[in-house]
Amino acid sequence: MPPLRRRKNVTQCILEIKNVKKWFPIVGGLLGRTEGYVRALDGVDLSIDKGETFGLVGESGSGKTTLGRCILRLYEPTSGEIIYRDQDIIKLKGDAFQKVRRKFGVVFQDPYASLDPRQTVKSALIEPMKYHRLVQTQEEAVSRAKDLIKKVGLNEDHLYRFPHEFSGGQRQRIAVARALTTDPDIIILDEPTSFLDVSVQAQILNLLSDLQEELDLTYLFISHNLSVIEHMSNRVGVMYLGKIVEAAPKEILYRKPQHPYTHALISALPIPDPALSRQRVVLAGDIPSPANIPQGCRFRTRCPYAKNVCAESEPPLEPRQPDHLVSCHFDLKMPPPIPILETAHR
Amino acid sequence: MTDEPLLQINQVKLDFHTYAGEVKALDGVTFNIKRGEALGLVGESGCGKSVTALSITGLLPENASVTSGEILFAGKNLLSIRNEEMRKIRASRIAMVFQDPTTFLNPVLTIGEQLEEVFLLNPARLTSIALKSGQTKGKTKTGPSRSEQRKIAKTLCIDVLRQVRLGDQERVLTQYPHELSGGMRQRCMIAMALARNPDLFIADEITTALDVTIQAQILELLRDLKREFHGSTLLITHDLGIVAELCDRIGVMYAGNIVELADVKELFANPLHPYTKGLMRAIPMLGRELDRLETIQGSVPDLINPPSGCRFHPRCPFALEQCKSVKPDLLDVGKGHIVACHLYGEERT
Amino acid sequence: MFGTLIVSPTVLVNIDLPNRLQPPSAAHLLGTDDYGRDLFKMIILSTRLDVIAMLEIVGAGVAIGVAIGAFSGFLGGKLDEALMRITDIFFAIPALILALAVAAALGPGLNNLILAIITVQWPGYTRILRGQVLAERQRLYVDAMRALGIGKVRIVLRHIIPNTIYPVIVQCTLDLGGVILTFASLSFLGFGGSPLTPELGRLITAGQLYIFQAPWLTAFPGLAILIISLAFNLMGDGIRDVLDPRLRR
Numbered sequence: 049m050p051p052l053r054r055r056k057n058v059t060q061c062i063l064e065i066k067n068v069k070k071w072f073p074i075v076g077g078l079l080g081r082t083e084g085y086v087r088a089l090d091g092v093d094l095s096i097d098k099g100e101t102f103g104l105v106g107e108s109g110s111g112k113t114t115l116g117r118c119i120l121r122l123y124e125p126t127s128g129e130i131i132y133r134d135q136d137i138i139k140l141k142g143d144a145f146q147k148v149r150r151k152f153g154v155v156f157q158d159p160y161a162s163l164d165p166r167q168t169v170k171s172a173l174i175e176p177m178k179y180h181r182l183v184q185t186q187e188e189a190v191s192r193a194k195d196l197i198k199k200v201g202l203n204e205d206h207l208y209r210f211p212h213e214f215s216g217g218q219r220q221r222i223a224v225a226r227a228l229t230t231d232p233d234i235i236i237l238d239e240p241t242s243f244l245d246v247s248v249q250a251q252i253l254n255l256l257s258d259l260q261e262e263l264d265l266t267y268l269f270i271s272h273n274l275s276v277i278e279h280m281s282n283r284v285g286v287m288y289l290g291k292i293v294e295a296a297p298k299e300i301l302y303r304k305p306q307h308p309y310t311h312a313l314i315s316a317l318p319i320p321d322p323a324l325s326r327q328r329v330v331l332a333g334d335i336p337s338p339a340n341i342p343q344g345c346r347f348r349t350r351c352p353y354a355k356n357v358c359a360e361s362e363p364p365l366e367p368r369q370p371d372h373l374v375s376c377h378f379d380l381k382m383p384p385p386i387p388i389l390e391t392a393h394r
Numbered sequence: 395m396t397d398e399p400l401l402q403i404n405q406v407k408l409d410f411h412t413y414a415g416e417v418k419a420l421d422g423v424t425f426n427i428k429r430g431e432a433l434g435l436v437g438e439s440g441c442g443k444s445v446t447a448l449s450i451t452g453l454l455p456e457n458a459s460v461t462s463g464e465i466l467f468a469g470k471n472l473l474s475i476r477n478e479e480m481r482k483i484r485a486s487r488i489a490m491v492f493q494d495p496t497t498f499l500n501p502v503l504t505i506g507e508q509l510e511e512v513f514l515l516n517p518a519r520l521t522s523i524a525l526k527s528g529q530t531k532g533k534t535k536t537g538p539s540r541s542e543q544r545k546i547a548k549t550l551c552i553d554v555l556r557q558v559r560l561g562d563q564e565r566v567l568t569q570y571p572h573e574l575s576g577g578m579r580q581r582c583m584i585a586m587a588l589a590r591n592p593d594l595f596i597a598d599e600i601t602t603a604l605d606v607t608i609q610a611q612i613l614e615l616l617r618d619l620k621r622e623f624h625g626s627t628l629l630i631t632h633d634l635g636i637v638a639e640l641c642d643r644i645g646v647m648y649a650g651n652i653v654e655l656a657d658v659k660e661l662f663a664n665p666l667h668p669y670t671k672g673l674m675r676a677i678p679m680l681g682r683e684l685d686r687l688e689t690i691q692g693s694v695p696d697l698i699n700p701p702s703g704c705r706f707h708p709r710c711p712f713a714l715e716q717c718k719s720v721k722p723d724l725l726d727v728g729k730g731h732i733v734a735c736h737l738y739g740e741e742r743t
Numbered sequence: 744m745f746g747t748l749i750v751s752p753t754v755l756v757n758i759d760l761p762n763r764l765q766p767p768s769a770a771h772l773l774g775t776d777d778y779g780r781d782l783f784k785m786i787i788l789s790t791r792l793d794v795i796a797m798l799e800i801v802g803a804g805v806a807i808g809v810a811i812g813a814f815s816g817f818l819g820g821k822l823d824e825a826l827m828r829i830t831d832i833f834f835a836i837p838a839l840i841l842a843l844a845v846a847a848a849l850g851p852g853l854n855n856l857i858l859a860i861i862t863v864q865w866p867g868y869t870r871i872l873r874g875q876v877l878a879e880r881q882r883l884y885v886d887a888m889r890a891l892g893i894g895k896v897r898i899v900l901r902h903i904i905p906n907t908i909y910p911v912i913v914q915c916t917l918d919l920g921g922v923i924l925t926f927a928s929l930s931f932l933g934f935g936g937s938p939l940t941p942e943l944g945r946l947i948t949a950g951q952l953y954i955f956q957a958p959w960l961t962a963f964p965g966l967a968i969l970i971i972s973l974a975f976n977l978m979g980d981g982i983r984d985v986l987d988p989r990l991r992r
Contacts, residue, residue, distance in 0.1 A: 107605035120890045149892035161883035164902050176891045245438040250676035250687040279678035316610035318635025322658045330614050331607045334575040
């Protein structure tokens, strides 16, 4: 078994997100005028390679969920490009877009709400296959549905049941099966285990890993849980108030982050090891609202290293090393956020 | 620290009456909390940790009934006292803080008004403060007037807000809950709890709904308060990282039972119960280079028809024949490490 | 279309003038009317007409209401705005008066009366359904289907409507009792169908001329209307109780 889930040597970019913005207008007053914007995504740049798991991490207001939805075009981006296999999918309409949509699967956070309660599992799996004419006959559809349900660790007779008869973990398995019905390349996983218990989470994460190996899937794994992200991802991007502030392979990000927000985020993590003593970096203040993003560097209001230049201009997202993007005016030498990672653990 | 524990829970069994059947939520919960210690209660959903806390504070929903057991707090059995007495205890001796501050704080009152209320519930304390500082104009026998009480209460409010590291306290007192952020509301809740100067402070998943960096702030606050607060704390969470940081002892719960209880360092160094071991291995931990996590097969049992004997046996990789029929007792295997498992049956103390 | 099913020639055949205005007796259980026709027979025939009309009205009302409400709610935007303003106009005018006006405009005939009442019946269902749809379309499974590429029409027909239709079903079972009253009232006033049409309201119209001589001519049809209305109301209650636990799920 390979120790790290690093994919093949040849990296091929499968999804590129260029300067994507999503601004929600704030309508107020008697005349319904636009008073301002919630800048949920404020210029996101990132690229995902085929076969990898890209972890997207952030807190409230970071825009990570909005980004997932924009890629799926559940929200229409205000501007920017999303390039999938050399095509800007934002510009696609109608049939062409529906074809591309098949290549993206999604698993949402809430297993209780993501399935139509009145549809049997079988119906939920067959519907996308038939709608996209991926199968010719009913028998073929049912046969594929049986394959998929077994692939996610459930039984054939589960096909004839309704969602409310299943536990949260089982429903997520069904959601994964459904995502696979259209034979996707990329699956957007939006906090897929946040509502699940720890022991069930482990099962689902293992399932996702296995499926990725077997079907050569690419994952965009969105979560606020840094431990899960570290376990699942190859590369990780950190979002703050609508932008990526740092992106790097996970080993580097977690051990030697270069953005003070990343540093604080990792340092905040409670580690289940009472023998560990450490100095946690505690950020002052609260997360600003995306309707009122600070001028200049958006993180400066909470940054322990902020200087004047930070209020004047916003630092661009630039590669400090070939695979390590950071947006900060300074090259900060910060101590390792968690000492535990320096030594081989257990 | 006297030897006698502040809180002793003995074999508490509790059922919920639902239209689907009787949910046997607690199946003989036994543990104690010593004076001045921080006890953590961990477990997954449905294990009964929140229900245990609610039965201590007497805040159970109507369809819950305790079928046996006792909860001894400073000598009294909390399960058998009258509502009025329980209310008094909640007002000044046991304080509980919940996960969601929005449901806990009254949206139409300012923070100041709500905090003040807590202090005004305890006029005796206000009186003693007034007398000590000579702030009262009223006669010694009748104590300070209402307005004087409120003045004293206000000072105490500012003090307690400072204790929870809220800046600009005067301003916060004039604000309504919706004007504050999640982290600030959580601090206000903690402030309201501390305002009572309780003997026991219960925190039920208080950081679960918060962002990571805000959670860090609250955890640091709790760490500092631990030094300043001389009462006992019961910390309920599903996050093993939090209990590792904040607690002296940890109890692991599964399906309505305490399955293991030990000092925090001992528990992490030497977990005994198969569930505890499984739980620790199932959590993704930073730095562990693993392709797959170890899982506990199966899922949390249905408490209307729980498994016989040891409730964990259907999922236990080490289950013995007797585990299916005989429920294991809690055994002390040394160093105060208690575990309920037949695997350790021989090591009786 | 509607009414033609109903009018049966036997109505005309049973005229028996010598026996007109007879009180209830063994031969004629409820007496005879001013044409000598057996009132009991007339009431049975009328009930049939009234109930069928009522079902047609409510059925068509629901169909129109659901169609407009579902697409308006789901698609939103200017279409939704426009349709809702139109619905509001219908609501602004008291139902009975509007029905009267439409019936008068359409002219005589049972079909026209039925159409008139349909026009006041559908807006209620539109509003209920649209409210439900607005909530339902925020649900996560709708997003999941959109992400899968499933088209909006299919989502509305196969998923949204089945999940939101219960309140409408409940409402229409409650409406059944009221609709029959409206229908009978307007018919009583002279709308719809010829004077000979066996319809409960019309029977009362005819009977009111003889209210002192032959009170049974107004009393029994009136009682029939009451019983039918009550029966459907209770049935609606019962249906709601059966559906409710499912709704609660």
